[in-house]
Amino acid sequence: MPRQSDATVDAAARPVPGSANVIAVHRLSLTYGSGASRVAALREISFQIRDGEFVVVVGPSGCGKSTLLKILAGLLAPSDGTAELKGEPITGPRRDIGVVFQTPVLFPWRTVLGNVMLPSDVQRLDRAVMQRRALDLLGQVGLGGFERRYPRELSGGMQQRVGIVRALLHDPAILLMDEPFSALDAMTREALTVELQRMWLQRRVTVLFITHSIAEAVFLGDRVIVLTPRPGTIGDAFEVELPRPRTLDAMNTERFGRYVARVRAALAGKGAA
Numbered sequence: 001m002p003r004q005s006d007a008t009v010d011a012a013a014r015p016v017p018g019s020a021n022v023i024a025v026h027r028l029s030l031t032y033g034s035g036a037s038r039v040a041a042l043r044e045i046s047f048q049i050r051d052g053e054f055v056v057v058v059g060p061s062g063c064g065k066s067t068l069l070k071i072l073a074g075l076l077a078p079s080d081g082t083a084e085l086k087g088e089p090i091t092g093p094r095r096d097i098g099v100v101f102q103t104p105v106l107f108p109w110r111t112v113l114g115n116v117m118l119p120s121d122v123q124r125l126d127r128a129v130m131q132r133r134a135l136d137l138l139g140q141v142g143l144g145g146f147e148r149r150y151p152r153e154l155s156g157g158m159q160q161r162v163g164i165v166r167a168l169l170h171d172p173a174i175l176l177m178d179e180p181f182s183a184l185d186a187m188t189r190e191a192l193t194v195e196l197q198r199m200w201l202q203r204r205v206t207v208l209f210i211t212h213s214i215a216e217a218v219f220l221g222d223r224v225i226v227l228t229p230r231p232g233t234i235g236d237a238f239e240v241e242l243p244r245p246r247t248l249d250a251m252n253t254e255r256f257g258r259y260v261a262r263v264r265a266a267l268a269g270k271g272a273a
């Protein structure tokens with residue numbers, strides 16, 4: 001397997017003067033199992049994420065996206081290389097990392113507010129302060145008035161919004177999102193993608209978003225990192241210079257199409273080097 005070229009590494013890892021790196025990943029590798037059952041899931045991945053940046057990792061199924069996210073969430077230790085949050089090695093789950101999974105994992109016996117407040121209850125944080133923040137965030141994602149409802153009374157899109165609010169409750173240093181809209185129907189998915197951009201423009205939280213949808217990657221990302229499989233390496237990485245807020249109509253423009261073509265070329269092994 002060819003190693004990622006130096007030019008591609010530079011594009012992924014390039015720091016911007018004056019803005020702090022929240023995440024720094026250096027020559028990160030992960031191999032599952034041993035002997036004949038060894039699977040090299042990631043090989044020598046390097047990139048950085050700046051404060052307030054929205055970075056999307058896109059790649060096909062099996063290219064190591066979830067593995068990368070689990071390492072950054074502190075749920076898996078790398079076989080080699082380093083992953084740092086604000087200059088500190090990530091050695092286990094931490095409070096200042098928010099994670100949104102494919103399905104929101106809500107407790108059916110807790111109300112919307114009860115689910116959002118769960119991390120705060122577990123950690124015995126100031127209830128009044130956290131509840132004010134929870135209600136504010138719920139209002140921002142269009143769930144004002146649904147605080148006392150139960151998950152079964154909500155649509156899939158609304159449940160996923162609850163998951164996002166819960167992950168944001170602590171004001172995390174970074175929000176890790178693992179294909180958060182992939183279980184939703186196409187129209188809800190598009191609506192939530194636009195909504196996520198709006199929320200992000202308001203709060204400017206640092207985001208690492210993982211997807212296998214090329215259009216979603218280009219729509220959401222300040223920067224797109226293309227992961228190619230077996231083992232997962234960076235095929236290309238580039239800034240998306242489309243003005244925000246981006247509308248769904250932007251997807252029909254020639255500029256958008258050029259970014260999509262660039263991702264496809266990288267996935268086909270013809271990435272810019």
Ligand code: ADP
Nearest residue numbers: 032033039041060061062063064065066067068
């Ligand atoms: P993605 O999220 O891009 O679909 P994953 O990170 O889940 O990819 O998986 C990357 C590769 O590692 C795949 O080939 C997958 O089969 C393998 N893999 C994932 N988890 C394990 C595991 N626990 N044990 C062995 N192999 C695994």
